[in-house]
Amino acid sequence: MNNEPTEWTLVSSSRSHRAIIECELVLTSIGIETRLERNSDGWLLLTRSEMATAARQQLALYRQENRHSGRQRDPSPKIDSGIVGCIAYLGIIWAISLLEYLGLATRLSQDGAMWALAVREQGEWWRTITALLLHADVAHIIGNSAFGLLFGILAGRYYGSGVAWLLIVLCGAFGNYLNAQVQNDMFVSIGASTSMFAAVGLIGGMFFRRRFLPGRGWKYNAIPIAGAIGIFAFMGIGTERTDVVAHFTGLICGLLAGVIVSSFDLRRIGRSGQILAGITTLAILGIAIAHV
Numbered sequence: 001m002n003n004e005p006t007e008w009t010l011v012s013s014s015r016s017h018r019a020i021i022e023c024e025l026v027l028t029s030i031g032i033e034t035r036l037e038r039n040s041d042g043w044l045l046l047t048r049s050e051m052a053t054a055a056r057q058q059l060a061l062y063r064q065e066n067r068h069s070g071r072q073r074d075p076s077p078k079i080d081s082g083i084v085g086c087i088a089y090l091g092i093i094w095a096i097s098l099l100e101y102l103g104l105a106t107r108l109s110q111d112g113a114m115w116a117l118a119v120r121e122q123g124e125w126w127r128t129i130t131a132l133l134l135h136a137d138v139a140h141i142i143g144n145s146a147f148g149l150l151f152g153i154l155a156g157r158y159y160g161s162g163v164a165w166l167l168i169v170l171c172g173a174f175g176n177y178l179n180a181q182v183q184n185d186m187f188v189s190i191g192a193s194t195s196m197f198a199a200v201g202l203i204g205g206m207f208f209r210r211r212f213l214p215g216r217g218w219k220y221n222a223i224p225i226a227g228a229i230g231i232f233a234f235m236g237i238g239t240e241r242t243d244v245v246a247h248f249t250g251l252i253c254g255l256l257a258g259v260i261v262s263s264f265d266l267r268r269i270g271r272s273g274q275i276l277a278g279i280t281t282l283a284i285l286g287i288a289i290a291h292v
Contacts, residue, residue, distance in 0.1 A: 008035060009052035012059055015042035026062045027055050077267055082156020085165040085278070089148050092285070093192060096133050097141050109134060111292045114246075116187040119180035128176035129169065129288035134190035136241075144192040147235075151199040158206055160266055162277030164199070169281050171198035171257050175250030182245060194246040197236060198254035204228030205258020228255060 011027075014020045020043040024034050032051050037044040047055045099105035112130030119127050135141040155164040172195025179189070207224035228251060236247035269277075 007049040008046040009049045010044055011047050011052055011055045012045040013042060017043055019043075020045050023059055023062075026058060030058060032058070077265075078157050079160040079266060080156060080274070082153035082161055082164065085156045085161030086149050086152040088161075088278070088282075089152055089165065089192075090145055093133055093135065093141060093144070093148075097135055100134075108289065108292050112190075112289075114176045114180060114189045116180040116183040117185040119177060121185075124291075125177070126288040126291040128173040128180070129285065130292055131176055131190045132169065132172050132192045132195050133285070133289075135192070136190060140191060144196060147196040148192060148199070151196060151203065155199045155202050159202065159261070160269075160274040160277070162274035162279075162281070163261070163266055163269070164202065166277045166281045166284075167202055167254075167257050167261065168195045168199050169284060171195065171201065171253035172250055175246055175253045178249040178253070179243070179246040189243045189246055191243070193236075194243070194250035197232060197247045197250040198257075200228050200231050201251045201254020201256075202258040202261075203254075205255040205260075206262040208255075209259045209262035225255065 114131035118124040204224040
C-alpha cells in the first residue's frame with residue numbers, strides 16, 4: 001500500500017520548460033520536494049501542500065533578486081573583431097579616391113553620383129550604390145573613414161564582417177533610393193555617410209531587438225534607438241552641404257534591418273557564410289560600377 005500523501009499544490013507554471021526547471025532547481029536546492037506535470041498550457045510545478053507557502057516565498061525572492069541580473073550580459077554574441085570588413089571598406093573608398101585624383105575614374109565620378117531624377121525616373125538604380133563610394137574632397141573621405149571605422153567595427157563584431165557590410169551597403173543604397181524619391185529633380189549627392197548612418201541604425205536595432213536591459217520595460221529597452229537618433233542629431237545635421245535626408249533614411253533602413261536580422265542567431269552561418277556575404281557585397285559593388 002502506498003502511504004505517500006497525495007496533496008500537491010501548484011506553485012508555478014510556465015510555457016517554457018527551461019524556466020520551470022530553473023524554478024524546480026531553486027526549490028530542490030533548499031530541500032523543498034517538487035513534482036513536474038504538463039498540460040495543454042505548458043509546464044506545472046507542484047509541491048506538497050504543507051510546503052506551498054514556503055515554496056512561493058522562495059520563488060518570489062529568487063525572481064526579485066534576479067529580475068535585473070541579465071543587464072550585464074552581451075546583447076548579442078560577438079562573432080568577430082569587425083576589422084576585416086573595415087579594412088576592405090577603407091581600401092575601396094581610398095582606392096577609388098586615388099583613381100579619381102589620377103584621372104582614371106572620370107566616368108565614375110561624373111555618372112556615379114546619386115542624381116535624384118536619374119534614380120527616380122530613369123531607373124539608374126546603380127547610382128544609389130556608386131554614390132556611396134565617391135567623396136567630394138579629402139576632408140569628406142577622412143570624416144567618413146573615421147565614421148566607418150568606429151561603427152563598422154561595432155557592427156562587424158555583432159553581425160560578422162561579411163553580413164555587417166552587406167547590410168551596410170544595402171541599407172545605404174536603399175537610403176539613397178528613398179532620398180531620391182523626395183528630393184527635387186536636380187538634386188545630386190555623394191558620400192558613404194548614408195551607409196555609415198545605416199551602420200549606426202544596425203547597431204541600435206540589434207541592441208533593441210536583443211533587449212538592452214533585460215527585465216525592464218520597453219521604455220528602457222528603447223535606449224539604443226534613442227542613442228542612434230542622438231548620434232544622428234549630433235553628427236547627421238551639419239552645414240548646407242550635409243545631406244540630412246540621406247542620413248536619416250540610411251539610419252531608418254539600418255534600424256529596421258537591425259531589428260529583423262538580429263532575431264536570427266548569425267553564428268549559425270559560420271565563417272563560410274560570412275565569407276559568402278562578403279563576396280556578395282563585393283559583387284554588388286562591382287555590378288553597380290560596371291553599369292556606370
